[in-house]
Amino acid sequence: MALSADRLNLSVPGKTLCRDLTLTVQPGECWGILGRNGSGKTTLLHALAGLSSPDSGAVSWAGRPLADYPRRELARRIGVLPQDEGHEFFGTVREYALLGRYPHSSGFALGAEDEEAALAALHQVGMAGLAGRALNTLSGGERQRVRIAMLLAQAPQLYCLDEPLQHLDLGHQAEALNLLRELAAKQGKAVLMVLHETLWAGRYCDRILLLYDGGKILAGPSAELMTLKNLEELYQCPLQKIDTATGGFFLPA
Amino acid sequence: MNSHLPWLAVVIALCSLLAGVALGSVDLPFATVLRALTGHEAGLTADIVWQLRLPRALAAFACGGLLALAGALLQALLRNPLADPYILGISGGSAVAALAAMLLGLAAAAVNLAALGGALGAVGLVFVLGFGRGGNMVRLLLTGVVLSAGFGALISLLLTLAPGGEVRGMLFWLMGDLSQAQAPGPAWAILLAALALAWWQAGSLDILGLGEIKAKSLGVAVRPLQFGIYFTASAATAAVVVEAGAIGFVGLIVPHFVRLLGVAGHRRLLPLAVLAGGSFLTLADTLARTVAAPQQLPVGVLTALLGVPLLLFLLTRKV
Numbered sequence: 001m002a003l004s005a006d007r008l009n010l011s012v013p014g015k016t017l018c019r020d021l022t023l024t025v026q027p028g029e030c031w032g033i034l035g036r037n038g039s040g041k042t043t044l045l046h047a048l049a050g051l052s053s054p055d056s057g058a059v060s061w062a063g064r065p066l067a068d069y070p071r072r073e074l075a076r077r078i079g080v081l082p083q084d085e086g087h088e089f090f091g092t093v094r095e096y097a098l099l100g101r102y103p104h105s106s107g108f109a110l111g112a113e114d115e116e117a118a119l120a121a122l123h124q125v126g127m128a129g130l131a132g133r134a135l136n137t138l139s140g141g142e143r144q145r146v147r148i149a150m151l152l153a154q155a156p157q158l159y160c161l162d163e164p165l166q167h168l169d170l171g172h173q174a175e176a177l178n179l180l181r182e183l184a185a186k187q188g189k190a191v192l193m194v195l196h197e198t199l200w201a202g203r204y205c206d207r208i209l210l211l212y213d214g215g216k217i218l219a220g221p222s223a224e225l226m227t228l229k230n231l232e233e234l235y236q237c238p239l240q241k242i243d244t245a246t247g248g249f250f251l252p253a
Numbered sequence: 254m255n256s257h258l259p260w261l262a263v264v265i266a267l268c269s270l271l272a273g274v275a276l277g278s279v280d281l282p283f284a285t286v287l288r289a290l291t292g293h294e295a296g297l298t299a300d301i302v303w304q305l306r307l308p309r310a311l312a313a314f315a316c317g318g319l320l321a322l323a324g325a326l327l328q329a330l331l332r333n334p335l336a337d338p339y340i341l342g343i344s345g346g347s348a349v350a351a352l353a354a355m356l357l358g359l360a361a362a363a364v365n366l367a368a369l370g371g372a373l374g375a376v377g378l379v380f381v382l383g384f385g386r387g388g389n390m391v392r393l394l395l396t397g398v399v400l401s402a403g404f405g406a407l408i409s410l411l412l413t414l415a416p417g418g419e420v421r422g423m424l425f426w427l428m429g430d431l432s433q434a435q436a437p438g439p440a441w442a443i444l445l446a447a448l449a450l451a452w453w454q455a456g457s458l459d460i461l462g463l464g465e466i467k468a469k470s471l472g473v474a475v476r477p478l479q480f481g482i483y484f485t486a487s488a489a490t491a492a493v494v495v496e497a498g499a500i501g502f503v504g505l506i507v508p509h510f511v512r513l514l515g516v517a518g519h520r521r522l523l524p525l526a527v528l529a530g531g532s533f534l535t536l537a538d539t540l541a542r543t544v545a546a547p548q549q550l551p552v553g554v555l556t557a558l559l560g561v562p563l564l565l566f567l568l569t570r571k572v
Contacts, residue, residue, distance in 0.1 A: 051469055075472030082466045087332065089462060091517030102460055103472040154471065 001062050002026050003048065003078075003158055003190065008057035010043050011215075017043050019215035021057070025158065030184040030191040032201035032222065035211030036235060041194040042083065042162055044211060048192065049080045049160040061158070075103035079156035081147060084140075084166055093138070093146050094131040097122050100153035114153075121152035124179060140167035148176060159183065161193040165200070173197075177204045198250045202226045210234050258514065259521075262528040266314070269532040273310030273539045274302060278546035312434035313538040313552070314531035315441045316493045317503050321530025322447055323489040324504030325523055329458045330482040331394050337505035338490040341383075341397030341483075344499035345404025346375025347491070351498075352411040352423050361433065365495055372491035375400065380483065390479075429500030429553030431538050443492040447485050448527055454478065455519035502556045503530050506564045513567045533560070 003025040010018040017040025025031060025048075035041045046052045048059055050066035059066050061077055069077070079100075089096055100121070101114035122128040125145040130138065135146065144167045151159060159180065165173045181204050183189040195201045201208060201222065208222040212234060218225055228241045231250055238253040275286045279301060288294040289302040323338035331340070339345070350371025354364040379400060383393030408427070415423060425432075434440075451458070457478050460468045465475050493500065507530040508522065516522050537555040544550060 046466070049470060051466060071469070071474050072472035075470060078470070080467065080470035082464065082470070085464050085466075087462060087464055088334070089517070090512050095517060099460055099463065099471070102456060105456065160470075 001157055003059065003061055003192075004063075005048060005059045006057055008047065008059065009055045009215075010040060010047055011055055012040075012043065015040075016215035018047075018211065018217060021217050021219075023209070023219055025190050025192060027157070027188040027190050028184050029207055030181055030205050031193070031207045031209060032205030033192065033194045033209045033211060034196075034198065034201055034231075034234060036213060039211045039213055040215075041211055044209075045080075045160050045162055045192065045194055049078050049158075050074055051080065072103045075154070075156070077156055078158045078160060079151045079154040081151045081159075081161040081164055083162045084144065084147065089135045091135060092131065093122065093127060093133050093135055094118060096135045096146055097131075097149045097153050100150035103154065117155065118149075118153045121149040122146070124152055125149045126175070141169060141172060144168055145172065145176070148179075152179075156189075158190045158192065161191070163194055163196065165195070165197060173200065180204070198226070198231060199247070203247045258516065258525060262525050262532075266528045266532045269535040269539075270310050270314060273313060273535045274306045276539050276543050277301070277306055278542060308435050308437055309431060309538070309542075310535055312437035312440060312496060313431050313535040315437050315444045316431065316434070316497050316500065317507075317534025318444050318527040318531035319440065319447065319489040319493045320500065320504040320534070321507035321526040322444070322451060322523060323486040323493075324530075325508035325519070325526045326451060326458075326482050326486040326489075327504075328508055329461060329519065330479060330486070331390050332462065332464075333394065334509065335505075336394075337502075338486065338493070339401070339499060339501070339504070340394070341379050341487075342375045342400035342404060343372050343379075343487060343490045344494050345401045345408070346378070347372035347494040348427060348499060349404050349407045349411065350374070351426060352408060352415075355419060355423055355426070356411055356415055368495045368498075369491065372487075372494050375404070376484075376487040376491065384480070384483070393483075425551050426498040428551035429498045429556070430549075430551045431497045431500075431541075432549055434496045440492050440496050443488060444527070447489045448523065450481070450485055451523050452520065454481065455523060458482070458519040497552075500534065500553045500556060502553070502560045503534055506560045507533060510564060510567065513564075 005021055005023045008018060008021040033041050033045065047054045050059065053067065066074060097118040098110060098114060101110055101117060105114060119128060119131065122131055125148050127142065127145050127149060130142070135143065138146065148164060164176055168176060177200055180191050184191045205222050207220065208225045210218040210225060210230060218230065226248070228239055232239050239250045240253040242249040242251065274290065275283055281298060281301065285294060285298055286302055289299045320338050324336065327336040327338065327340060328334060347368045348371070351364050351368035354367035379393070379397050383396035412420060412423060457473050460471050460473050461478060469475050508526045511522055511525045511529055516525055534552070534556065537559055538552045541550040541552040541555050
C-alpha cells in the first residue's frame with residue numbers, strides 16, 4: 001500500500017514547478033515538503049493526492065493510477081488538509097468533524113460508528129470538550145485543530161497536509177506533530193506535509209522533499225538533506241545552524 | 254426546541270393553508286369553510302373554496318417552497334449568503350420575454366410561454382458563459398449578476414415603451430403576483446421532485462461548503478454536483494417565475510431564517526426551508542388578498558414588508 005509517483009511533471013503558465021519526480025511514499029514514513037513561497041509545494045501535494053492531474057507522469061496508489069479510483073474510494077485511502085481558505089460553517093464542532101466520515105458512509109446517513117470516530121478524533125486534538133460549540137465561535141487555532149480532527153475522522157492510509165501548523169501555538173504545534181508521527185510510526189499510516197518550520201521538519205519528518213525554484217527536487221532521508229548548504233540554496237538566504245540536543249535549528253544569518 | 258422544529262413547521266404549514274382557504278374578500282364563516290372542505294357544502298361557497306381559494310393557497314405554498322429551496326441551493330452552490338433564486342438572472346430573462354409578449358398584446362397563455370422561454374434562455378446562457386471552459390463559482394456569480402443588470406435595462410426600456418394601460422399589469426408581473434396561479438399541480442410536482450433530488454444530495458451539499466478542494470478530497474464529485482444544483486435550482490425558480498412572476502425576498506430570507514433557528518445541515522435545512530417558505534408565501538398571499546379587499550396587492554410587496562423586519566430582528570438578537 002504505497003503511493004508512487006513516476007516521472008511527474010508539473011507547471012503553471014510560464015513556470016516549471018516539478019521536473020521528472022519519481023518518488024515512493026511507504027507506510028510508516030513521515031515526509032516533509034519544504035520550499036520557497038510559490039515554488040509549487042501545494043500544487044505538488046494536490047497532484048500526489050489525486051486532486052489535480054499532472055502535465056505528464058503518473059501517480060498511483062497500490063499500483064493503480066489515482067485517476068482510476070472512484071472519488072469516494074480514493075477518499076478512503078488519501079485524505080487532505082488543504083490550507084485554510086476560511087469558510088462559513090453554521091453547525092457545531094461535532095457536526096464539522098463528522099463531515100470527515102462522508103467517504104465511509106453510504107452517502108446517505110451516518111451511523112453510531114461514525115459518531116464515535118468523530119468524537120475520538122476530537123479527543124485526539126483536545127477539542128472534545130467543545131464538541132457542542134458552534135464552529136464559528138472558535139479561535140483560529142482551535143478551528144485548525146478541529147480541521148485536523150476531521151481528517152483524523154476520515155482515517156485515510158495517506159495523510160496529505162498543507163501547512164498543518166497554521167494558526168497553532170508552539171505547544172499545539174508539537175502536539176499536532178506528535179499525533180501525526182504516531183500515525184506513521186505506530187499505525188503504519190503515511191504522512192506527507194508541507195511545512196515552513198525547518199526545526200519541526202528536521203525533528204519530526206524522517207524524509208524530506210526539497211522543492212527548488214525551477215523544478216529541481218531533492219528527496220531522501222532528512223538527516224542527509226537537512227544541511228546548511230541545501231537550505232541556504234532552497235530559501236536563497238544566508239543561514240546559520242545552531243546545534244542542540246534535539247536537533248539543529250536554522251536561522252537567518 | 255430544536256427537535257420539535259419539524260413538527261412545528263408542519264403544523265404551521267397546515268395552519269397557513271387553512272388560513273389561505275378560510276380568508277378572502279368574501280366573508281365566509283370558518284365552520285362553513287370546513288363543511289365545504291369536507292364536501293358537506295355545495296353551491297357558491299363550495300366553488301369559492303374549491304375552485305378559487307384552495308388552488309391559490311396550494312399554488313402559493315408550492316411557489317414559496319420552491320423559492321426557499323432554490324435560495325438554499327444557490328447559497329450552497331455559490332457559497333454566498335446573498336444568493337437568492339434570481340441572482341443568476343433567471344427572473345430577468347423571464348421578465349424581458351414576458352413583458353415583450355405583453356407589449357405585443359399576446360394572450361395570457363402566450364405570455365406564460367414567453368416567460369418560460371425567457372427563463373430557460375437565461376439558464377442556458379448563464380450556464381454556458383459561467384460554467385464554460387475554466388469556469389468557477391465567482392465567474393458564474395458575476396455572469397449572472399451582469400446579465401441581470403442587462404435584463405434590468407431591457408425591462409426599463411419595455412416599461413418606457415409600453416402604453417399607460419399596460420404598465421400596471423407589467424408592474425404586477427414584476428413584483429410577483431399569484432392571482433393568475435390557479436393550477437398548482439405542475440408547481441407541486443416540480444417542488445417534490447426538486448426537494449427529493451436535493452435531499453438525496455444533502456450530505457454532499459454540506460461537504461461542498463468546505464470548499465471545492467476539501468470536497469473533492471472527501472470524495473464528492475464536485476463538478477457534476479454543481480451542475481445538478483444549478484439545474485435543480487433553476488427549474489425550481491423557473492416554475493415560480495412562470496406561475497407567479499418574480500416574487501422577491503422569500504428565497505433570500507427563508508433559508509437564513511431557518512439557519513438562525515440553529516439548523517445547519519442540509520438534510521434538515523432543505524425540508525424545513527420548503528415548509529417555512531411555503532407557509533410564509535401562503536400567509537403573505539392571504540394578506541395580499543384581504544388587507545385592501547377587494548383590491549389585491551402584489552404579494553412581492555408583502556413578502557418584503559413582512560420579511561425585512563423579521564430577519565432584521567433575528568439578526569440583531571443572534572449577533
